[in-house]
Structure formats: structure tokens, C-alpha cells
Amino acid sequence: MEIPAALVTLVLGVVLTLVGLWVGHNVKMLPIDASSNAPVYDALFEVLFTIGTILFIGITGLILYSLVRFRRRAGDTTDGEAIEGNLPLEIVWTAIPAIVVLFVGIYSYDIYERMGGMVPLHDHMAMHQSLESNPVVSAMADSSSTSERIWGGIGQMGAADGALPVEVTAMQFAFIFHYPGPGITSGELHVPMGQTVTLRMEAKDVIHAFWVPQFRLKQDVIPGQPTMLSFTPTRAGTYPIVCAELCGPYHGGMRSNVIVHEPDAFDSWLKTNTPATVASAPGFPTA
Amino acid sequence: MTVASPPSFDTGLQPQGWLKYFSFSLDHKVIGIQYLVCGFLFYFIGGALAGVIRTELISPMSDFVSRDTYNEVLTLHGTIMIFLWIVPVVNGGFGNYLIPFYVGARDMAFPRLNAVAFWLIPPAGILLISSYFIAGAASQSGWTAYPPLSLTTPAAGQVVWILSVLLLGGSSIFGGINFIATVLKLRRPGLKLMQLPMYCWAMLGTSVLVVLATPVLAGTLILLSFDIIAHTGFFNPSQGGNVVVYQHLFWFYSHPAVYIMVLPAFGLVSEILPIHARKPLFGYTTMVYSIMAIVVLGLVVWAHHMFTSGTPPWMRLFFTIATSFIAVPTGIKFFNWLATLWGGKIALNSAVLFSCAFIFNFVFGGITGVALAQVPFDIHVHDTYFVVGHFHYIVYGGTVFVIFASLYHWYPKFTGRMLNEDLGRLHFVLTFIGFNLCFAPQHWLGLNGMPRRVAEYDPAFTTLNQVSSVGALLMAISTVPLLINVVLTAYRGKIAGDNPWNALTPEWLTTSPPPVENWIGEAPLVTEPYAYGQEPGNLDVSRLRGRDLWTGKQ
Numbered sequence: 001m002e003i004p005a006a007l008v009t010l011v012l013g014v015v016l017t018l019v020g021l022w023v024g025h026n027v028k029m030l031p032i033d034a035s036s037n038a039p040v041y042d043a044l045f046e047v048l049f050t051i052g053t054i055l056f057i058g059i060t061g062l063i064l065y066s067l068v069r070f071r072r073r074a075g076d077t078t079d080g081e082a083i084e085g086n087l088p089l090e091i092v093w094t095a096i097p098a099i100v101v102l103f104v105g106i107y108s109y110d111i112y113e114r115m116g117g118m119v120p121l122h123d124h125m126a127m128h129q130s131l132e133s134n135p136v137v138s139a140m141a142d143s144s145s146t147s148e149r150i151w152g153g154i155g156q157m158g159a160a161d162g163a164l165p166v167e168v169t170a171m172q173f174a175f176i177f178h179y180p181g182p183g184i185t186s187g188e189l190h191v192p193m194g195q196t197v198t199l200r201m202e203a204k205d206v207i208h209a210f211w212v213p214q215f216r217l218k219q220d221v222i223p224g225q226p227t228m229l230s231f232t233p234t235r236a237g238t239y240p241i242v243c244a245e246l247c248g249p250y251h252g253g254m255r256s257n258v259i260v261h262e263p264d265a266f267d268s269w270l271k272t273n274t275p276a277t278v279a280s281a282p283g284f285p286t287a
Numbered sequence: 288m289t290v291a292s293p294p295s296f297d298t299g300l301q302p303q304g305w306l307k308y309f310s311f312s313l314d315h316k317v318i319g320i321q322y323l324v325c326g327f328l329f330y331f332i333g334g335a336l337a338g339v340i341r342t343e344l345i346s347p348m349s350d351f352v353s354r355d356t357y358n359e360v361l362t363l364h365g366t367i368m369i370f371l372w373i374v375p376v377v378n379g380g381f382g383n384y385l386i387p388f389y390v391g392a393r394d395m396a397f398p399r400l401n402a403v404a405f406w407l408i409p410p411a412g413i414l415l416i417s418s419y420f421i422a423g424a425a426s427q428s429g430w431t432a433y434p435p436l437s438l439t440t441p442a443a444g445q446v447v448w449i450l451s452v453l454l455l456g457g458s459s460i461f462g463g464i465n466f467i468a469t470v471l472k473l474r475r476p477g478l479k480l481m482q483l484p485m486y487c488w489a490m491l492g493t494s495v496l497v498v499l500a501t502p503v504l505a506g507t508l509i510l511l512s513f514d515i516i517a518h519t520g521f522f523n524p525s526q527g528g529n530v531v532v533y534q535h536l537f538w539f540y541s542h543p544a545v546y547i548m549v550l551p552a553f554g555l556v557s558e559i560l561p562i563h564a565r566k567p568l569f570g571y572t573t574m575v576y577s578i579m580a581i582v583v584l585g586l587v588v589w590a591h592h593m594f595t596s597g598t599p600p601w602m603r604l605f606f607t608i609a610t611s612f613i614a615v616p617t618g619i620k621f622f623n624w625l626a627t628l629w630g631g632k633i634a635l636n637s638a639v640l641f642s643c644a645f646i647f648n649f650v651f652g653g654i655t656g657v658a659l660a661q662v663p664f665d666i667h668v669h670d671t672y673f674v675v676g677h678f679h680y681i682v683y684g685g686t687v688f689v690i691f692a693s694l695y696h697w698y699p700k701f702t703g704r705m706l707n708e709d710l711g712r713l714h715f716v717l718t719f720i721g722f723n724l725c726f727a728p729q730h731w732l733g734l735n736g737m738p739r740r741v742a743e744y745d746p747a748f749t750t751l752n753q754v755s756s757v758g759a760l761l762m763a764i765s766t767v768p769l770l771i772n773v774v775l776t777a778y779r780g781k782i783a784g785d786n787p788w789n790a791l792t793p794e795w796l797t798t799s800p801p802p803v804e805n806w807i808g809e810a811p812l813v814t815e816p817y818a819y820g821q822e823p824g825n826l827d828v829s830r831l832r833g834r835d836l837w838t839g840k841q
Contacts, residue, residue, distance in 0.1 A: 063647060
């Protein structure tokens with residue numbers, strides 16, 4: 001008895017979907033997550049990975065099946081069937097990708113909003129109002145004059161309340177971190193776990209990029225245009241800060257570390273380092 | 288209508304024999320071969336540079352070449368592969384050879400402009416490469432030449448780079464104008480637009496992109512050169528310039544450039560598959576419209592290269608959606624090719640193997656591309672090896688595989704002899720394994736923290752980088768059977784005859800190689816270039832349901 005083609009197609013489709021879901025959920029491609037938006041990112045990655053796996057295996061399977069099943073046998077000089085098209089089929093494979101792409105677009109917009117990407121960073125009125133409550137932050141906001149426009153980056157909802165401001169200066173080939181409150185300048189970024197950190201970044205020479213893979217965050221550091229990035233570390237540890245924009249011969253060596261402390265350990269780090277001199281980056285001008 | 292052919296075609300003034308390939312020939316077939324051979328020479332130079340990169344990355348330390356040299360090498364590798372290999376070969380090479388045949392003309396619309404367009408390329412290429420030796424230092428700022436880096440690296444090399452790219456852009460524009468004029472104006476009487484082979488549509492779309500986008504790059508690079516030479520401040524932040532503006536202008540050309548590289552490849556695959564599957568091209572009309580959709584969308588997606596630069600949120604959102612939607616017309620084309628294969632009598636020769644591997648690679652690159660279009664995803668992997676893996680899957684796994692497929696498919700027409708199939712399949716296997724071994728691991732590297740354009744990296748990434756380098760070595764080795772094949776069969780290969788594939792498109796309806804002016808007598812009128820397939824009676828198309836297609840039950 002011949003199994004109906006519709007049934008075969010359905011079963012194959014279900015199996016393929018299950019394989020995609022399993023792969024998306026169980027194959028781990030990303031480094032450890034250490035910021036509050038990393039799990040959000042990983043959720044998006046899982047969705048994209050699942051859809052991608054289903055599509056890729058499906059299309060690869062179709063090619064392989066076609067090449068084997070419809071290969072030209074020796075001695076066969078006839079043609080295939082003269083099928084020039086099929087409108088319903090065309091509509092199906094226009095509509096399905098369109099729907100998938102629309103779904104992915106809306107979903108990633110949602111993810112982006114949850115990461116704080118849609119916060120109007122260069123709207124200074126909004127920023128000032130929320131900053132006033134915190135003396136440290138508003139000190140920083142005052143130092144950047146209101147006429148200055150901050151370009152792009154990832155903000156975070158409610159980031160201003162109790163956020164730790166850090167000024168980042170990138171230059172060939174190092175990052176310098178300045179804590180405007182206690183006046184610490186460091187070559188490594190020390191942050192307390194669970195507290196939102198707001199980086200205000202500017203480059204001195206060429207374009208650099210601040211990237212912490214474990215935070216799933218990256219922002220170009222641009223000369224002449226301050227950029228902003230905020231994040232909340234969630235896992236104590238030491239993670240690499242990588243420059244991700246070609247910045248000259250030592251670009252590959254332009255690395256630093258972000259050290260996420262437990263809150264107590266961060267306080268003691270602050271105390272140890274507050275008297276202006278900085279052990280980890282001597283000789284650097286304060287930004 | 289016959290094309291007004293310059294009198295020099297008929298006289299003995301033009302060099303004959305092999306010398307004509309070194310002359311200012313006006314014959315579109317000679318120019319096409321000139322583009323192809325010249326492109327392959329630069330491919331080997333660009334490949335050698337890639338070898339330097341992969342050798343440097345075998346170890347996590349910068350220990351093979353100096354850091355400055357490494358940046359020169361990656362800049363030259365990118366520039367050569369894009370501007371001297373892929374763009375000239377898929378546009379100038381196959382375009383010049385095939386388009387006049389397809390429209391039933393005896394030559395391109397502007398033969399002299401055509402020759403000028405080609406002859407701009409060798410000097411530009413030699414200029415670019417010699418900058419390393421003559422100017423003391425080649426450009427070190429990557430093929431993107433972002434200021435302020437490109438303003439601070441050695442000026443002579445950067446200026447030579449700009450000059451060279453301007454020449455190549457000029458060549459590209461001349462070619463684009465010529466293709467538009469030829470397709471629209473030189474069609475044989477009686478041949479309608481919707482009867483043209485798909486490659487004509489691909490070249491028409493590509494040429495529109497070339498003509499619209501390349502002048503923007505030219506203008507941008509001229510401004511950049513003013514900044515370097517005359518110390519103007521267009522892009523120099525210390526003089527009030529804006530570096531992000533450069534990125535907008537640069538990517539306004541350089542994203543369409545991706546489509547300038549892949550659309551002709553789409554066209555070539557559309558020619559190859561029906562012939563070897565012995566079936567009509569599935570969905571001709573939707574294929575044409577999807578090319579047009581890609582052209583339009585391709586012009587409004589550039590800022591997805593700048594999601595981590597200073598771009599406002601609304602712009603990130605708009606470019607995410609626009610970029611994602613390119614997947615729809617692209618997907619239509621891929622499903623149509625799969626449907627073309629379905630139920631065919633597929634010859635498993637080198638041309639088909641490379642074409643199917645193209646579908647495999649490009650689908651993979653397309654999936655990572657849709658992922659990269661999503662701002663939140665891109666913010667993590669932008670400027671990492673994930674992106675390097677992605678775009679090599681598009682331009683190498685996509686376009687270069689198609690160039691190889693096309694070489695196996697049209698070589699009999701170029702020379703009158705068949706390429707050896709055993710060597711061809713060996714070339715395919717080595718290329719396919721080497722390519723995937725080289726570039727698949729790079730996605731993982733990027734996701735886990737390896738930025739692009741680095742000479743040194745976290746030692747944790749050593750093993751996968753070595754795997755990638757082994758893949759690159761295989762790719763280098765794969766060119767050996769190709770070279771042996773091309774050189775040997777040119778003299779000893781099996782005689783192909785006029786139409787070895789039993790094809791219907793007009794280039795096969797003449798001798799191999801074709802005479803000057805393409806046909807003896809009148810050009811054939813081919814109104815159904817894909818009329819393969821068994822005669823009706825065997826099958827009633829109107830009764831066919833989609834499901835039957837997928838299951839092959841008919």
C-alpha cells in the first residue's frame with residue numbers, strides 16, 4: 001500500500017520542526033551570560049537558531065533528495081516534465097517567508113526594547129529629569145553640557161536611578177575608565193553585581209568599539225561623538241573587554257577586563273582606590 | 288537590425304590569434320575572456336593574501352607578519368577580491384560574453400566604452416598592489432577605509448588605494464551603462480523583454496544598482512582624499528567633520544555592492560540549472576519581479592552595517608525591517624530553483640554540483656544574514672568573525688561557487704573543448720569541504736568573542752582557528768585541479784561541438800567558439816529560452832497540484 005504523499009510531508013515537517021526546536025534549545029553556541037540583557041538576547045538567539053535550523057535542514061534535504069531521486073540515469077536522454085510554474089505554490093513560498101520575517105522582526109523589536117535600545121538617548125530633557133534625583137549622575141550630566149548630543153547606544157529603562165556612571169575613553173590602544181564620583185581612573189572596568197552601570201564613551205583618536213561578549217553588548221566609541229551604553233551585570237567574575245573596530249596595528253591587542261564584584265567587594269575596591277592614585281593604570285591622564 | 292560594427296572588426300588591423308587577448312579588442316567575447324582571465328589572476332593574488340591571514344591566525348600571537356603588514360594584507364585581500372575578482376568576473380566577464388548573445392546582438396551597445404572599461408582594470412590592480420612596494424606602505428584601514436583611521440595611516444598608500452578604487456568604480460559604471468543600453472536597446476526585433484533569459488534581467492538589475500550607487504562611493508572617496516591631501520575636514524572630527532557620515536555614504540554603495548556581486552550569480556544559476564535538469568526554469572515571472580524587488584530593497588538597507596555606530600533608534604528599526612524583507616524575494620528565487628530541480632533529469636556534473644553547493648552555502652549565509660539584520664542580535668556579533676563567516680558564505684559560497692559552475696558550463700563555448708569531469712568533481716569536493724571547514728567555525732568564534740581584523744586573539748580560540756586554516760589550505764589546493772584542467776583541456780580536451788548540453792539559449796546556437804559577430808547569417812530568435820521538458824500529452828499541467836510537485840508522484 002502506498003502511503004499518501006500528504007501524510008509523508010506532514011510527518012517529515014513535524015520531525016523537522018522537532019529537530020529544529022531540540023537543536024535550538026540544546027545546542028549552546030554562546031558564552032556564559034553575565035548581564036541582565038544577556039538572557040533576553042539568548043532567548044532571541046534560540047528563536048533565530050531554531051528557525052534557521054529548520055530552514056537549513058529542510059532545504060538541504062530537498063537538494064540532496066532531488067539530486068539523488070531525480071539524477072539522470074545512464075542512457076536516459078529524455079527531458080523532465082515541462083512545468084513552467086505554479087502560482088499557488090509561488091504564493092505559498094512568498095507568504096511563508098514574509099510571515100516568518102515579520103514575526104522575527106516584531107519579536108526582535110520587542111527584545112530590543114527590553115534591552116533598552118529604544119530609549120531616546122539624545123533627548124536631554126527626559127534624561128535630565130530622571131538624573132536630577134541622583135547627585136553623582138547629575139554631576140556627570142552637568143559635565144556633559146546640555147547642547148552636546150549623545151549618539152546611539154543601548155540605554156536601560158530606569159537606568160538613571162542609582163546607576164553607576166563611568167566615563168570611558170578609548171585611544172590607540174587602550175580603554176581608560178574614569179569614575180567621576182570617587183575620582184578613580186582605572187585601566188580595567190570594575191562594576192558591582194546587580195547595579196546598573198552607565199558608560200559614557202568617547203574616543204580620542206580613531207573609532208574603537210567597546211564589546212563584552214558575556215554582556216552581549218557592543219557600542220562603537222567614536223571621536224567627536226559621545227556614545228552611551230548601560231547594562232546591569234548579573235554574574236560575578238572577570239570578562240574580556242574587546243575592541244571590535246579596526247583601530248590600527250595593535251587592534252588585536254586592545255583588550256581589557258571588566259571585573260564584576262559582589263557589592264561588598266566593590267565597596268572595598270572603591271575604598272582602596274579612591275585616593276586618586278591608581279595602581280592598575282599609572283601615568284594615564286584622567287579623562 | 289544588425290549592430291553597427293566598427294570597421295576594424297572586418298579589417299586585419301586587429302591582432303589575431305592569442306594576441307587579440309592583449310589588444311584593445313572591441314569584440315565582446317574577447318573582452319569577456321579578458322575580464323575572466325584577468326579576474327582569475329587577481330583571484331590567485333587575493334587568495335595568496337588570504338593564505339597570509341590564515342597562516343598568521345594559526346597561532347594566537349602576532350608572529351608571522353608584522354602588525355602593519357597584517358593590516359595591509361587584510362585591506363588588499365578585501366579590495367582585490369571585491370573590486371578585481373568578483374565584480375569584474377560576474378559582471379564584466381560573463382556579462383560581456385553572454386548578454387549580446389541573449390539579446391540577439393552582434394556586440395555590446397558601446398564596444399569602445401566596453402574595451403575602455405576592461406582596460407581600466409589591469410592598471411588599477413597593478414597600482415593597488417604596487418602601493419605596497421612603491422608608496423612604502425599599502426592602505427592599512429581595511430577595505431572600508433573608515434576615517435579617522437584612514438586619515439592617520441600612511442597617506443601615500445591610502446591615496447593610491449582611493450585612486451585605484453576610483454578607476455575600478457569608473458570601469459564598473461561604464462560596464463553598467465553598456466549593459467543597460469544593450470539589454471534595453473539592442474534586442475533582436477521580435478524579442479520581448481519577458482522572453483529574455485534570466486541572466487539579462489539579473490544584469491539589468493545589477494547595472495541599475497551600479498549606476499545609482501557607485502557614483503556615491505566615488506564622491507565619498509574623493510572627499511576622503513581631500514581630507515588626506517588637502518587637510519579638509521569632511522570626515523575629520525578634529526576639524527568638525529563627522530565620521531558617521533562617511534559610513535552612511537560608504538555603505539550606500541557598499542551594501543548594494545553585495546547585490547552587484549550576487550545578482551549576476553543568481554542569473555547565471557538560472558541559466559545553468561534548467562539546462563542540466565532538463566526542465567523549464569520554474570516561475571520565470573516571479574523570478575523577474577524578485578530581482579526587481581531585491582534591487583529596490585537593496586538600496587534602502589545600508590545602515591544595517593552601522594547598528595553599533597551612532598544611529599538613532601528609529602533608523603535601527605527601519606533598517607532591520609527593510610533588511611529582513613530582502614529574504615522574501617531572495618527566498619522566492621531559491622524555492623524556484625529547487626522546484627526547477629524537482630522532477631528533472633539532473634546531470635550530476637561539475638556545473639550542477641557547484642550550483643547546488645551554491646544553494647546550500649547561500650541559504651546558510653542567508654539565514655545568518657536575516658539573523659544579523661536583527662539589531663539586538665547584531666549588537667553582539669557586529670565586527671566579529673561571525674560576520675566574516677557570514678559574508679564569505681554569501682560571496683564565496685555564493686558567487687565564487689557560481690563562477691566555478693559557470694566556468695564548467697560555458698568553457699566548451701569559450702574554447703570548443705570540454706573540461707575534464709573527473710578533475711572537475713575533484714575540484715568541487717576539495718573546494719566544498721575546504722570552504723565549509725574554513726568558514727563554518729568562524730561563526731562560533733564570532734559568537735564567543737573573536738573580533739574581526741585581528742592578528743592576535745584569545746588563546747582559547749586556537750583550535751578552531753587552526754581548523755579554519757586547514758580549510759583554507761584545502762581551498763588553496765583545490766585550485767590545482769582547476770588550473771590543470773583549464774590548461775590541459777584547452778589543448779587536449781574532448782571536442783565539445785556547438786551545443787554539448789543540448790541547450791536552447793542563443794549562445795549555443797552558433798559554433799564553439801563563436802565567430803566574430805556571433806552568428807554567420809541572421810541571429811536566431813529565441814522566444815522561449817527554457818522550453819525544455821517532455822511534450823504535453825504526457826502530463827496535463829492544469830491538473831497538477833502543488834503537493835504532487837513536492838512528492839514527485841507524477
